[in-house]
Amino acid sequence: MNEIREVIERKAALLETGDAKAILSYYTPTFVEYNLAPPLRQPGDARDPGKLEAWMATFEAPPRREVTQLEITVDGDVAFATSIDCLSAVPRGSTEGFRLWFRVTLGLRRVDGRWLVVHEHESVPFEMDGTFQASIGLEP
Amino acid sequence: MNEIREVIERKAALLETGDAKAILSYYTPTFVEYNLAPPLRQPGDARDPGKLEAWMATFEAPPRREVTQLEITVDGDVAFATSIDCLSAVPRGSTEGFRLWFRVTLGLRRVDGRWLVVHEHESVPFEMDGTFQASIGLEP
Numbered sequence: 001m002n003e004i005r006e007v008i009e010r011k012a013a014l015l016e017t018g019d020a021k022a023i024l025s026y027y028t029p030t031f032v033e034y035n036l037a038p039p040l041r042q043p044g045d046a047r048d049p050g051k052l053e054a055w056m057a058t059f060e061a062p063p064r065r066e067v068t069q070l071e072i073t074v075d076g077d078v079a080f081a082t083s084i085d086c087l088s089a090v091p092r093g094s095t096e097g098f099r100l101w102f103r104v105t106l107g108l109r110r111v112d113g114r115w116l117v118v119h120e121h122e123s124v125p126f127e128m129d130g131t132f133q134a135s136i137g138l139e140p
Numbered sequence: 141m142n143e144i145r146e147v148i149e150r151k152a153a154l155l156e157t158g159d160a161k162a163i164l165s166y167y168t169p170t171f172v173e174y175n176l177a178p179p180l181r182q183p184g185d186a187r188d189p190g191k192l193e194a195w196m197a198t199f200e201a202p203p204r205r206e207v208t209q210l211e212i213t214v215d216g217d218v219a220f221a222t223s224i225d226c227l228s229a230v231p232r233g234s235t236e237g238f239r240l241w242f243r244v245t246l247g248l249r250r251v252d253g254r255w256l257v258v259h260e261h262e263s264v265p266f267e268m269d270g271t272f273q274a275s276i277g278l279e280p
Contacts (some may be wrong), residue, residue: 032211032222034243038265038275040224041209041243069181071172073247073258076215080247082172082259084180103174103181105245105261107213107220118213119222121245123263125178126274134266134274135178 004072004079004108007115012085018062020049027117028109034121036102063089067104068140077110084140085122100124101139144212144219144248147255152225158202160189167257168249174261176242203229207244208280217250224280225262240264241279 011026024047033042056062066086073080083104090097107119127133151166164187173182196202206226213220223244230237247259267273 034222034245034263034265036265037268038278040241040265040275040278040280073218073249075218078213078215078218078220080218080220080245080259082174082247082261101180103261103263105174105220105247105259107222107245109213119220119245121222121243121261121263123174123243123261124266125174125176125180126264126266126276128177132274132276134272135180136266136272138178138180140180 001072001074004074004081004115005070007108007117008067008070008072008081008083008106011117012065012067015056015065016062018053018056020052020056024049024052027120028111031117032107032119034123036122036124058092060090060092060094063087079108079110079115081106081108100136141212141214144214144221144255145210147248147257148207148210148212148221148223148246151257152205152207155196155205156202158193158196160192160196164189164192167260168251171257172247172259174263176262176264198232200230200232200234203227219248219250219255221246221248240276 007026011023014023027047029047030044035042067083070083085102085104087100102122102124105121106117108115109118125135147166151163154163167187169187170184175182207223210223225242225244227240242262242264245261246257248255249258265275
């Protein structure tokens with residue numbers, strides 16, 4: 001359990017360094033990715049450092065990621081983890097930053113003694129008032 | 141694995157019957173729920189048949205739920221499952237129905253020999269074009 005917690009915290013802390021390859025070393029070569037952005041499910045080439053680098057380049061500096069309310073359930077070589085995370089970033093060309101709170105579920109497997117992410121689901125809910133706006137202003 | 145698949149398919153099929161108690165018998169008394177609707181995380185009383193019944197009552201008939209692309213990962217008494225589901229329903233007072241495709245991650249535990257849902261994460265992504273609209277029109 002502590003090992004899994006470390007993987008999740010380390011992976012989150014690495015984002016700020018901008019080291020896409022180091023971050024993606026915590027993922028299996030292909031993983032089931034339900035991202036904040038469309039489509040419903042990312043195509044199979046999800047572990048592409050270039051894609052992650054391109055996303056980080058849309059900000060003044062690599063975003064900061066905070067993991068809160070982390071809960072881990074594990075048996076044998078399979079685990080899942082839930083958390084409420086916060087992304088802080090300044091969009092490129094902007095003087096103002098933003099903070100976005102979102103929900104995260106990870107599915108993990110122990111492969112050759114190392115815990116790796118095989119599934120990642122990140123989301124915010126949306127307003128049920130007919131506007132269908134993503135609820136990007138929520139706080140835990 | 142087959143047992144887990146059955147739980148997930150059965151639970152989905154039960155929705156159409158409107159039997160909230162039967163559906164919720166597949167969940168632990170408290171579970172971590174990340175819903176399509178706010179807040180980020182539902183409060184601990186999630187397994188409340190009254191709440192589910194009230195939601196179903198907002199439609200002309202209980203919605204129909206289809207589970208596709210189901211993938212299950214299991215070891216011992218812990219499992220997680222990913223799928224792309226479709227909800228079909230007619231809002232009360234409306235003549236026109238809708239279909240909504242969304243992503244689902246379930247976390248499960250085997251308790252006294254029965255697989256139960258201890259975590260449910262349902263979501264759609266949102267548009268990154270500055271509108272922050274939930275992507276409710278996507279298809280797999």
